[in-house]
Amino acid sequence: MSFLDKLHNLKGKVAVVTGATGQLGKKITNAFVQTGCVTIGLDVTVNEANKIEGGDYYELDIVSKEGVMDVFEKIITKYKSLDILVNNAGVSTFAPFEEREEKDLDWVMDVNVKGTFFCIQTFVNLFDQHQFKKGAIVNIGSFYGVVSPDFRIYTDTPRKNSEIYGATKAGVIQMTRYFGVHLADRNIRVNAVSPGGIFNPANPQGPEFLKHYSFRCPMKRMANDDEMIGAVLYLASDASTYTTGQNILVDGGMTCW
Numbered sequence: 183m184s185f186l187d188k189l190h191n192l193k194g195k196v197a198v199v200t201g202a203t204g205q206l207g208k209k210i211t212n213a214f215v216q217t218g219c220v221t222i223g224l225d226v227t228v229n230e231a232n233k234i235e236g237g238d239y240y241e242l243d244i245v246s247k248e249g250v251m252d253v254f255e256k257i258i259t260k261y262k263s264l265d266i267l268v269n270n271a272g273v274s275t276f277a278p279f280e281e282r283e284e285k286d287l288d289w290v291m292d293v294n295v296k297g298t299f300f301c302i303q304t305f306v307n308l309f310d311q312h313q314f315k316k317g318a319i320v321n322i323g324s325f326y327g328v329v330s331p332d333f334r335i336y337t338d339t340p341r342k343n344s345e346i347y348g349a350t351k352a353g354v355i356q357m358t359r360y361f362g363v364h365l366a367d368r369n370i371r372v373n374a375v376s377p378g379g380i381f382n383p384a385n386p387q388g389p390e391f392l393k394h395y396s397f398r399c400p401m402k403r404m405a406n407d408d409e410m411i412g413a414v415l416y417l418a419s420d421a422s423t424y425t426t427g428q429n430i431l432v433d434g435g436m437t438c439w
């Protein structure tokens with residue numbers, strides 16, 4: 183195999199993707215299946231319509247530490263390895279902050295921060311226990327973990343991005359740095375991909391929002407969900423062996439001004 187082929191080769195690796203039946207999760211799961219990874223999708227609800235052929239799926243609420251441990255142990259028992267973890271599961275809440283209820287704050291914190299933490303903690307503990315040699319963790323952040331939403335563009339959508347979402351995504355990006363540093367000597371790399379706004383064909387953003395977003399974005403459009411895949415595969419593969427603790431913003435230049 184040539185050096186260039188080796189850089190991106192993921193064949194036979196065991197990859198776990200959380201939030202695997204959602205919009206981006208399906209694309210990421212599909213990409214790992216296509217690369218020849220043993221690909222395991224985890225989600226709170228898994229239905230046949232959202233499964234990718236060739237993927238293996240488990241229902242899991244990542245907020246349950248015991249649940250995460252149980253499923254990750256099952257995966258290792260079945261596949262004898264666990265090489266890649268993509269923490270993609272994430273939720274948000276959209277009511278105006280003046281009306282935010284504590285239960286909604288807790289829910290977004292629990293899934294985005296605590297759930298991501300439990301998956302990383304379990305991955306690392308099992309990695310140590312089984313004396314695995316190399317691991318890669320990719321966390322899905324958000325450009326709203328880096329900058330505030332510009333509310334001038336949210337004119338015809340009720341999905342106004344919330345303060346708690348941005349706070350949790352900033353938390354995910356910071357955890358990425360923390361674990362990038364603290365897991366470096368165990369040969370586990372930890373990085374993040376932070377998408378800009380992704381167009382959702384199944385539940386499209388309003389025409390006014392799309393117009394304003396496109397005006398605001400240097401690349402003059404929202405992202406397609408498959409435009410996140412290159413960065414995820416790069417960070418999961420040996421193409422990025424000297425990269426850890428980093429956050430790649432895949433946002434069409436939105437955070438550059």
Ligand SMILES: NC(=O)c1ccc[n+]([C@@H]2O[C@H](COP(=O)([O-])OP(=O)(O)OC[C@H]3O[C@@H](n4cnc5c(N)ncnc54)[C@H](O)[C@@H]3O)[C@@H](O)[C@H]2O)c1
Pocket residue numbers: 200201202203204205206207224225226227242243244245269270271272273293297322323324325376377378379380381
């Ligand atoms: N769509 C965007 O514009 C955008 C932009 C930036 C970042 N992101 C991030 O990308 C990731 C994927 O987002 P998406 O747009 O595909 O959203 P989505 O809602 O389509 O998918 C999220 C998935 O996570 C799952 N999930 C929620 N809570 C869970 C839990 N407790 N345990 C396990 N699974 C759980 C959901 O069931 C769902 O399938 C999220 O982390 C999101 O914050 C999305």
